[in-house]
Amino acid sequence: MTSASIGIVGAGIAGLHLGLFLQQHGIAATLYSDRTPDQIRAGRLPNAPLVFGHTRARERALGVNHWDDPAHDVRSFYVRVGGERPLAFRGNLARPAICVDQRLYQARLLEDFAARGGRVVTGPIAAGDLGRLAGKHALVVVAAGRGSLAEIFPRVPEHSPYSAPQRRLVGAIFRGITPTDPLGAGVTVVPGHGEVIELPMVSFDGLRIVLGIEALPGGALEPLTHLRYEDDPRGFADLTLALLRQHAPDLHARIDPAAFAPTRPLDLLQGALTPVVRRAYARLDGGACVMAIGDVQALNDPLTGQGANTASHSAWTLGEAIRERPDGPFDEAFCRRAEGRLRDYADTVADYTNMMLQPPAPHRLDFMVAAARRQAIADEHVNNFDAPARNWAILATPEGTAAFLHRHGVVPAPALAAS
Ligand SMILES: Cc1cc2nc3c(=O)[nH]c(=O)nc-3n(C[C@H](O)[C@H](O)[C@H](O)COP(=O)(O)OP(=O)(O)OC[C@H]3O[C@@H](n4cnc5c(N)ncnc54)[C@H](O)[C@@H]3O)c2cc1C
Incomplete structure (x- = not known):
């Protein structure tokens, strides 16, 4: 180990990937986690991230790909658009994707970090504690997700x-849904109303949707x-079912109504976030x-499935910057250079995701029609989820x-967009 010590606040995918990366390269790191692994496992479903090939490669490099199993591989991604001009591809x-319940994931990776000799301090860190941590560590990294600590960063x-x-x-884990075959994830766009996303997730009792x-x-x-599941579990399941019947009929067709329900009250999250x-x-x-x-630096709406992938990318990018000069100094010049490398990727992800939250411009509709007609375009589009700058370059402008x-070899027919 070198003499420099890095303090990392938050043990989500960003903090864990950074801590494990530094540990692997002989750089001492302390993880400040608000909860123990058991508390994390016992908590509420925090999110539902599908991670793509690059993130999975980083997991393999860190030796934390515990859930790798061909039966968990998400091999395809469908897009369906409902409304007056439906289409599907x-x-x-x-490179298959995977979605692992982050309660299992975070708890296990935190245990891995500790078992490999990493120092873990349990308990929440407040903004006022950061000065004290800065006195103890050569560099403090805030990886505490979408909570209030983010507000110290302009x-x-x-x-x-x-x-x-x-x-x-x-977001909720449901029983009573038959997965697609081959195993796939997907989104049903409900024009004017939003989207329904389907993800097969490895959770406590195996693969669930x-x-x-x-x-x-x-x-x-x-x-x-707004409907509180705890107040009316049957009403919640019935309303979900009714909305799917009307707005996502292909997904509804794979549901057994008698079995359909959230798996447990804690397997459900409700909320809203402002991208920043x-x-x-x-x-x-x-x-x-x-x-x-991670989310502290760039908080994205989940729609494009980029947050955890970007968080892992940011951990790796900062880890590389630290590894290049493990003895520091981690002064403002270092931070400014590292910021440039982080934002090079994260700004584009944010621009891409923020665009996708808006109703599609005509050229985006042309693209969707072409993807529905040509398999090579559909394939390239979904593989670019793992290279979001490419989808941004393709979709940002006509x-x-x-x-x-x-x-x-496709010439978009203007009539498609205009009709
Ligand atoms: C419904 C939903 C679906 C999603 N789907 C996808 C997807 O398909 N693909 C994708 O890539 N991303 C997806 N995301 C986004 C993804 O989950 C996040 O971007 C990702 O988890 C961010 O990782 P992080 O490590 O920065 O933060 P977090 O995962 O939030 O981890 C931060 C950790 O820090 C802890 N912490 C907080 N405050 C403190 C403190 N003061 N002191 C100590 N510890 C603290 C938290 O408890 C937490 O354990 C989705 C998110 C949601 C909500």
């Missing part, structure tokens, strides 16, 4: 277009985001610089889409 993932307005949530969210409802405020899906990009470092009153990774379709 299914892309095949060249908001970046040019990548934070929203001042309110764009969707209200429900998580449904994520992304409800546009005021739309038909929104009532489910923040500066990746801040100066404390005492002069020390602290860095931000020119980008036209160039992409041209490469595939």
Whole structure:
């Protein structure tokens, strides 16, 4: 181990990947976790991240790919658009994705870190504690997710277009849904109302289906985001079923209504978040610089499935920057350079995700029609979930889409977009 010691606040995927990376490279790190592994396992479903090939490769490199099993591999991703002009396509993932219940994942990786000799301090860290931690560590990294610690990092307005949530969210593990064969994830777009996301997740009792409802405020899906499951479990399941019957009929067709229900009250989350990009470092009153990774630095709506993948990427990127100069100094010049590397990736993810929250412009509709007609386009689109800058380059402008379709020999018919 080198003499430098890195303090990491928060043991989600960002903090854990950074801690394990540093540990693997002989750099001492302390993880400050608000909860013990058992408390994490006993908690509420915090999220439902599908992670793609790059993140899985990092997990393998860290030796924490405990759930790798061909039976858990998500091999395809479907997109269905309902409404007046329905369309559908299914892309095949060249490198399968996986979704693991983060209560299992975080608890196990925290145990791995400790078992490999890492130091874990349990208990929540407040903003006022950061100065004390900065006195103990060569660098403090805040990886505490979407809580209040993020507020010490200034908001970046040019990548934070929203001042309110764009969707209200429900995520829950359900029984009574037959997975697709081959195992796939997918999204049903309900124009004007939001999206229904389906993810096969490895949870406590094996593979289950998580449904994520992304409800546009005021739309038909929104009532489910306000209905308290604990108050009326049967009513909650019945309303979900009724909404799926009407708005996601293909998914509804794989449901056994008699068995359909959330698995446990704790396997359900409801809420809303306002997407925001923040500066990746801040100066404390005492002069020390602290860095931000994961959701602290860039909080994205879950719609495009990028948050955990970006959090892992940010951990790796910062880990590499620390490894290049393990004895520091981790001063403002270091933090500014590291920030450039982090935001190079994260800003584009935020721009891409924020665009996808808006109703599609005509060129995006042209793209969807082309993907529904040509398998190679559908495949490239879903594989680019693991390279979001490519989807951004293709979808951000009419020119980008036209160039992409041209490469595939497709000339978009204007009538498609206009009809
Ligand atoms: C419904 C839903 C679906 C999602 N789907 C996807 C998806 O398909 N793909 C994808 O990539 N992403 C997805 N995401 C986003 C993804 O879950 C997050 O981006 C990711 O978990 C962020 O990781 P993180 O480590 O930064 O933060 P977190 O996972 O939030 O971890 C932070 C940890 O720090 C702890 N902590 C908080 N405050 C303190 C404190 N003061 N002191 C000490 N510890 C603290 C927390 O308890 C937590 O354990 C989804 C999110 C939601 C809500």
